[in-house]
Amino acid sequence: MSIQGEATLRLLDKADKEIIKLSRDVKGAIYDFQHKFRKNPANPGLHFKQLKGHPRLYSARVNQEYRALLLHAGESDYILVAVKHRKDVYENLDRFAYQINPISGGIEFVDLVTIEQRVREQSIPGLGAAADQEPPVPIPDPASDDHAPGPTPVTGPVTGPAAGPEPLFAAFTAGQLLELGVAEPLLPLIAKITTEDELLGLAEYAPQLTSEVLLALHDGKSAEEVLDQVTAPVTAPEPVDADDYRAALVRPATLVTTEDTALQEILEGDFGRWRVFLHPSQRKTVERDYSGPARLSGGPGTGKTIVALHRVKCLVDKLGPGHGKAVLLTTFNKNLAVDLRRRMLELAGPEVVDRVDIVNIDSLAAKIVAEAEPGGKRRWIDDTKAILEWEELLGEAGETRWDPDFLHAEWSHVILGQAINSRADYFRARRAGRGRSINREDRAAIWQLVERYVKQLDKKELWTYRQVAERAARLEIERSRKIASYEEDQADAVKLQHDSGIWYRPRYRHIVVDEAQDLSAAHWKMLRAMVLEGPNDIFLAGDTHQRLYGNYVSLGSLGINIRGRSAKLTLSYRITHEILGAALGLLGQEEWDDLDDGRDDLTGYRSVLHGMRPALRAASTWEAELDAIVDQVREWDDVAPAAIAICVPERHMVSEVENRLGKAGIMAAAIGPEGPKLYDAVHVGTMHRFKGLEYQRMIIAGVAEGLVPSRHVAQYERSDALRHRRELQRTRSLLFVACTRARDMLVISWHGRRSRFLA
Numbered sequence: 001m002s003i004q005g006e007a008t009l010r011l012l013d014k015a016d017k018e019i020i021k022l023s024r025d026v027k028g029a030i031y032d033f034q035h036k037f038r039k040n041p042a043n044p045g046l047h048f049k050q051l052k053g054h055p056r057l058y059s060a061r062v063n064q065e066y067r068a069l070l071l072h073a074g075e076s077d078y079i080l081v082a083v084k085h086r087k088d089v090y091e092n093l094d095r096f097a098y099q100i101n102p103i104s105g106g107i108e109f110v111d112l113v114t115i116e117q118r119v120r121e122q123s124i125p126g127l128g129a130a131a132d133q134e135p136p137v138p139i140p141d142p143a144s145d146d147h148a149p150g151p152t153p154v155t156g157p158v159t160g161p162a163a164g165p166e167p168l169f170a171a172f173t174a175g176q177l178l179e180l181g182v183a184e185p186l187l188p189l190i191a192k193i194t195t196e197d198e199l200l201g202l203a204e205y206a207p208q209l210t211s212e213v214l215l216a217l218h219d220g221k222s223a224e225e226v227l228d229q230v231t232a233p234v235t236a237p238e239p240v241d242a243d244d245y246r247a248a249l250v251r252p253a254t255l256v257t258t259e260d261t262a263l264q265e266i267l268e269g270d271f272g273r274w275r276v277f278l279h280p281s282q283r284k285t286v287e288r289d290y291s292g293p294a295r296l297s298g299g300p301g302t303g304k305t306i307v308a309l310h311r312v313k314c315l316v317d318k319l320g321p322g323h324g325k326a327v328l329l330t331t332f333n334k335n336l337a338v339d340l341r342r343r344m345l346e347l348a349g350p351e352v353v354d355r356v357d358i359v360n361i362d363s364l365a366a367k368i369v370a371e372a373e374p375g376g377k378r379r380w381i382d383d384t385k386a387i388l389e390w391e392e393l394l395g396e397a398g399e400t401r402w403d404p405d406f407l408h409a410e411w412s413h414v415i416l417g418q419a420i421n422s423r424a425d426y427f428r429a430r431r432a433g434r435g436r437s438i439n440r441e442d443r444a445a446i447w448q449l450v451e452r453y454v455k456q457l458d459k460k461e462l463w464t465y466r467q468v469a470e471r472a473a474r475l476e477i478e479r480s481r482k483i484a485s486y487e488e489d490q491a492d493a494v495k496l497q498h499d500s501g502i503w504y505r506p507r508y509r510h511i512v513v514d515e516a517q518d519l520s521a522a523h524w525k526m527l528r529a530m531v532l533e534g535p536n537d538i539f540l541a542g543d544t545h546q547r548l549y550g551n552y553v554s555l556g557s558l559g560i561n562i563r564g565r566s567a568k569l570t571l572s573y574r575i576t577h578e579i580l581g582a583a584l585g586l587l588g589q590e591e592w593d594d595l596d597d598g599r600d601d602l603t604g605y606r607s608v609l610h611g612m613r614p615a616l617r618a619a620s621t622w623e624a625e626l627d628a629i630v631d632q633v634r635e636w637d638d639v640a641p642a643a644i645a646i647c648v649p650e651r652h653m654v655s656e657v658e659n660r661l662g663k664a665g666i667m668a669a670a671i672g673p674e675g676p677k678l679y680d681a682v683h684v685g686t687m688h689r690f691k692g693l694e695y696q697r698m699i700i701a702g703v704a705e706g707l708v709p710s711r712h713v714a715q716y717e718r719s720d721a722l723r724h725r726r727e728l729q730r731t732r733s734l735l736f737v738a739c740t741r742a743r744d745m746l747v748i749s750w751h752g753r754r755s756r757f758l759a
């Protein structure tokens with residue numbers, strides 16, 4: 001094999017975990033090493049040599065003490081799998097094993113001694129770092145000479161020591177575990193694991209698929225469920241050749257960095273794993289060519305936003321230079337659009353960001369309307385203000401048959417939602433799923449009220465966001481019709497000149513939507529009209545369990561046909577196993593839609609992170625609960641204030657918490673529509689404001705009956721059963737969203753009677 005000329009050097013997933021622990025000097029040396037290696041691996045100063053008994057494993061000199069371990073993936077491609085002290089490399093070469101996983105087809109590397117040490121540290125409480133000093137326990141060499149997987153001789157149960165506690169995986173045979181994708185070299189060690197802590201130690205450095213499979217089995221899932229939910233989504237579609245490392249290198253299951261800068265960033269301590277180590281199921285969705293609109297679903301923290309960001313980058317890269325802002329990346333809330341821009345910059349840099357329109361959906365609609373009607377003076381109002389306008393109108397009219405909430409929902413979802421322009425159309429309108437039934441006479445009266453309401457808004461020069469969205473949708477549909485007719489006339493699909501002299505073409509080549517569950521029918525109509533139907537036209541990511549704005553849509557009926565183009569993510573990167581268990585309990589037995597007349601559920605949703613169980617705390621009064629919040633925040637003085645957030649159900653409670661923290665000398669900032677006013681502070685907000693965000697530690701306060709669900713919900717119990725159910729479901733979603741923002745610690749508190757959802 002020739003090693004002349006330049007080489008590529010990628011980093012294998014989890015190698016970064018050891019590298020970041022090395023001293024600054026060693027990191028500096030790795031920095032120099034990688035440059036030298038890439039330029040010329042044959043550089044004599046690198047002492048590049050093959051390790052005995054390992055045909056593909058090489059060592060190279062980083063400095064006098066440290067050696068890089070490199071796996072040769074064919075031609076001039078190398079993967080950095082570890083950086084270790086010299087003595088840990090040459091004294092026991094049997095500790096290293098690598099393979100192409102026969103199930104996923106991904107390249108895997110294990111250092112058996114390091115993993116065994118981690119397992120032992122976990123099994124002896126309080127041993128911690130001291131375990132590093134212990135002599136390693138010898139591990140029998142599980143694989144054949146060249147460490148290729150080969151046929152598996154072991155088919156009996158995975159049993160451990162004769163005496164002592166029962167090994168965790170005794171019920172599974174080695175053959176079963178291998179079939180699920182567990183790395184064969186780890187089988188002897190897995191056979192010895194008897195506690196959850198030991199398993200977590202193993203999971204930290206084991207290949208990702210092995211960790212996921214074992215944790216899912218430990219959770220009580222059957223081998224069949226794990227096969228279906230964990231293994232199948234990452235199984236290679238073609239037969240896996242155990243020796244073809246070049247083919248393996250490009251499979252989604254091989255978790256390696258792709259950019260040269262990633263290693264540099266790790267060394268500089270500025271490394272976001274999400275930018276590089278995509279889960280195979282994430283990567284598949286990022287890179288896949290879809291023949292039309294596609295949908296990605298998945299529970300909280302599974303990386304839907306991460307996939308959306310990577311996909312945008314991928315689409316821009318595929319487009320090549322030119323095309324202006326050809327890709328739209330949109331979401332529901334304004335503060336999330338700001339966050340998307342920040343993360344997009346981090347992922348792809350300014351050149352890619354310049355070619356993407358990143359804007360929240362209502363601002364986009366407003367822009368379209370403003371462009372068509374320049375000089376308009378109308379102010380936009382949100383749903384809360386719109387309901388106050390209804391209250392005013394009903395007061396003046398002396399109308400008591402319907403409440404402001406009901407009328408606002410009827411107008412927004414039925415009338416605007418179906419673009420109804422006439423009384424006659426309203427009489428014929430479908431009201432499926434709207435609850436309380438209304439007769440012909442009611443419809444006539446409601447139509448009259450709606451007309452008065454719209455006039456009142458006109459007079460005050462106000463618009464609701466829904467009106468703007470509906471107007472924008474109509475404008476875009478009109479525009480797309482013009483484009484289509486010009487296309488027919490001129491057979492020129494790209495640049496079409498309108499009589500006014502404006503160049504007409506579809507607004508975007510690709511549209512990517514995050515938080516898709518909250519967009520309304522008008523939003524979807526607008527988006528549909530903004531892009532030509534065709535490959536990769538619309539990609540949407542969302543989770544209907546997190547729907548907060550009551551927009552129920554059927555995408556098929558809006559011209560967005562996602563049938564046969566759906567993917568689902570199931571591994572949560574944010575939430576610990578303990579928090580996840582509590583959050584899932586909040587969802588109850590409700591049914592959830594899939595945005596398209598079908599059902600969605602969270603089957604297979606899981607986490608490999610572990611932490612503390614959420615704390616549930618009762619207080620006698622709101623005052624006492626506020627005191628407890630202050631105490632808890634004080635106790636969390638080991639993290640930066642911005643790592644902490646407090647979430648409450650009602651607006652007035654936000655300022656009350658903010659003030660109380662302020663009085664206690666703790667800097668606090670409310671989260672407004674555009675994000676928190678101050679970053680270096682404890683953030684406080686209503687549940688809605690936490691959508692899409694994440695914090696290390698969270699307190700969700702005021703989770704009491706009358707607040708969660710709100711006292712207003714009870715009024716529908718008799719009058720409108722469906723509405724009542726929907727409101728309860730929405731409250732469950734709110735609480736679910738709030739709880740799933742916490743990464744490590746979650747405290748849920750209440751005063752008075754605890755919320756029924758916590759029962």
Ligand SMILES: Nc1ncnc2c1ncn2[C@@H]1O[C@H](COP(=O)(O)OP(=O)(O)OP(=O)(O)O)[C@@H](O)[C@H]1O
Pocket residue numbers: 273274275277278279282298299300301302303304305306307543546573574691692693694740
């Ligand atoms: N492949 C990955 N590697 C490392 N971290 C990841 C990966 N994918 C996602 N994450 C991290 O997990 C967290 C959640 O990701 P993201 O916000 O994309 O999830 P989401 O599914 O959109 O969540 P939600 O629905 O709750 O808003 C983020 O901190 C993200 O950086």
